[in-house]
Amino acid sequence: MKRFTQGHVNSSSAAYDEAVVKRPTLQDVAVAAGVSPATASYALRGQRGADATVERVRQAAERLGYDADPIARALATGSTGTVGVLCGSTRDLWQQRLAVDLSRALMARGRHAVVADADGDPSRERALLEKLREQRPDGLLVAPLDPGAEHWYDVAERFPVVCVGERLPRAPSAGAVVFDNDAGMAQVFDHLATLGHRRVAVVLPARPSTPDRPAEHLVRRHAARVGVEVELLRPPPASADVTALRDHLAASLTGPAVGVTAVFCLSDSLAFAVLRAAAVRGLAVPGDLSVVGFEDLDVADLVGPGLTTISWGTDGVVDAAVGQLLTSIEGETTPVRSTIAPRLVVRGSTGPRSG
Amino acid sequence: MKRFTQGHVNSSSAAYDEAVVKRPTLQDVAVAAGVSPATASYALRGQRGADATVERVRQAAERLGYDADPIARALATGSTGTVGVLCGSTRDLWQQRLAVDLSRALMARGRHAVVADADGDPSRERALLEKLREQRPDGLLVAPLDPGAEHWYDVAERFPVVCVGERLPRAPSAGAVVFDNDAGMAQVFDHLATLGHRRVAVVLPARPSTPDRPAEHLVRRHAARVGVEVELLRPPPASADVTALRDHLAASLTGPAVGVTAVFCLSDSLAFAVLRAAAVRGLAVPGDLSVVGFEDLDVADLVGPGLTTISWGTDGVVDAAVGQLLTSIEGETTPVRSTIAPRLVVRGSTGPRSG
């Protein structure tokens, strides 16, 4: 068994344990190649050196199975290659997907992500932000629970930050990837109005502090434009629990939202909850109730049936976010905004009380 | 704007830019507290020192807003606090969930995860493993694409490794969290047989190299036990694409699997594909076809309808995996095995050609 040691040499009788081989260092490579550490360092990074020397160093490194210690490199250069990803809640399938996709994209670009999940709790969001900062990331990608919070300002002043799905009003220096909600809602309301729906419920995600005024405003404007009556539903943040949320919505369906023929949800996870609520109430979807989601998860074609959604092209979001962040890390200072365009995916929604 | 610098002091005219404040170091704290760096270091970690001294150092640190640089600490101690998580494919919703849950659990335990996703490609699995190793993680958590691959041996010899969902036959020193497939399949076949199904198709996940003999064997044994005839379906690895997989299975439904009344899928993602295939063929689920999944995703209650599943308690998996890994990192050398027990979740599956 050949095992490289890490850490202090004094840990156990390492030097005398033939099973333990010290991991080769740049020093070792330099000696093996008959050059100085400096030369070896430059050579391996292709920064300078005569071709012959570079080749010799490369061979030596290869032979020893050397590769640079990223920790030591990070300490020397001050850049860790790490990007912090902070999610509001990976219970939300869209964010879950976002988190893994961002990880993958970052790794493909030679960096690595450290994902933190606030799990719906704003105070945890704050704490995790602190933890991520301590890791000295090169930048931060956030899908905030509470975009209006004060702490984003400090963070954005110290690290390149790109925010996904929102703007950070308190942190003008942060980049952002936002959805063209205006266009998306236009499509949804046009669709519903065309089908003949006159009264629709709109389910807004709960916000820990700042209620989502802009979204609310857009909803009202578009509803008015196409002449449909809206009933705003705001399930409390507490109902992150699946059944609690379902029951809350089921109650709404017999209360404030009684008689609506369509429900427009501002996230797919909310749409799922509405589908569950409809099942509880014995309402057929899309027969009795048309349900529209505002994302487009892979499973959207299976649930329901007939969940119509807005697709925002996740790939575009990931590319834009990672792209922005990396240029920002590489020195660009002016914050950028990318906007993602919507595309309506109709899956068998119908007009009111038809089949 | 007050921005801490990272990296070499010589980068730009840092010293003369009043907007830039150098992040406080242990040295600074030591000076402020009137002690040596060594004393400060010990004091902050509560390792030694007179109470008064410790308190003084604490105050100084607090006042300066100091917190230790994890990079420097990692270099000095040889332990990075990082755990590599390598997933076979986060396209699979179960693994996607696993990845984020592991990240969360690790962070809660004071470490952080770097997740890599092989995305269904065994050669990428190998490459990513290499990348993760270079990060000098304290340990590795893997959900392998190809458990039989050679490279697991080397890795397991050099790092604490815990494998979830499988054993690594080539790496006896690795820990494992496995599912009690025997019990799970017993439940599934009992269930189907009780409902009166006589002929069921079983969809096995494609393996890049080693075909999953043990699973196949279990299937045959349990099928024989309850007297049902099985038709094994192995969609090719190439059909990772959603529609390709669906079409492949739809073809099977009119080919080898014609006339089956139930389909048992060894993962929920496969079950989803079967549901799509059934839709293509115009088969009602669970009326014409009962579908059983071998995981229990959160959305399982919505798809279908009536997807019966085996629940493996994700929390248990995560706890076991992280627990094993951390004790292994902390010095325990003997590999552990945890086994997760199954629980059948029946959602409206029916007997053959009934309603």
Add this chain to the structure above:
DNA sequence: TTGAAAGCGCTACCAG
């Protein structure tokens, strides 16, 4: 109980 000093492995300056 405290401190001086030697690393950890690499990068980058500056001189040769």
Add this chain to the structure above:
DNA sequence: CTGGTAGCGCTTTCAA
């Protein structure tokens, strides 16, 4: 084109 060397910020030994 190359090499000495001074850090990066922390931990840990060993002596006081």
